[in-house]
Amino acid sequence: MSANTQLSPVDIAQGQLDAYNAQDLDAHCAFFADDITVSDLNGGVTIQGIEAYRAKYVQVFADFPNNRARLVNRINVGNTVIDHEDVSRGPDGPTFQVIAIYTIAGGKIARVDFAK
Numbered sequence: 001m002s003a004n005t006q007l008s009p010v011d012i013a014q015g016q017l018d019a020y021n022a023q024d025l026d027a028h029c030a031f032f033a034d035d036i037t038v039s040d041l042n043g044g045v046t047i048q049g050i051e052a053y054r055a056k057y058v059q060v061f062a063d064f065p066n067n068r069a070r071l072v073n074r075i076n077v078g079n080t081v082i083d084h085e086d087v088s089r090g091p092d093g094p095t096f097q098v099i100a101i102y103t104i105a106g107g108k109i110a111r112v113d114f115a116k
Contacts, residue, residue: 009104010074013081016102016109021068023061029054033108041101041115066090072097079104 007015012031019027029050038047047053060067066089073084081102088095096116103111 007107009079009081009102010076012104012107012109013074013076013083013102017069017071017083017085020057023065023067025054025057025061028057031109033106033110036109037111039111039113041099041113046114064089064093066093069098 016028016031019031032050032053034050036047036050036053037045038053039045047056067087069085069087071083072086075082081104083100083102085098085100086095087098099115101113101115102109103113
């Protein structure tokens with residue numbers, strides 16, 4: 001699946017998750033707007049722009065080659081998709097839960113707010 005304006009918000013959220021789990025950096029980043037904003041829920045901005053986003057996930061994929069996120073639940077209202085995920089850093093690595101709130105605009109993810 002690739003990002004374009006023909007995909008539904010749910011398709012976009014699922015496409016980026018599939019690419020994340022495959023650790024396909026180019027496919028993953030293709031789902032995000034050039035001016036992507038990532039922040040902690042009710043907190044400050046942690047990443048601004050696709051180059052900073054790409055650099056972050058180059059590091060994540062290098063540090064955790066077995067990293068995977070399993071979708072627990074998904075809610076979609078309009079152009080907002082909320083995913084509850086179980087994330088595992090690897091067979092013997094740490095696990096944690098996260099909520100990702102994706103705001104879709106122009107066929108791409110324009111903002112992500114994370115809660116852990």
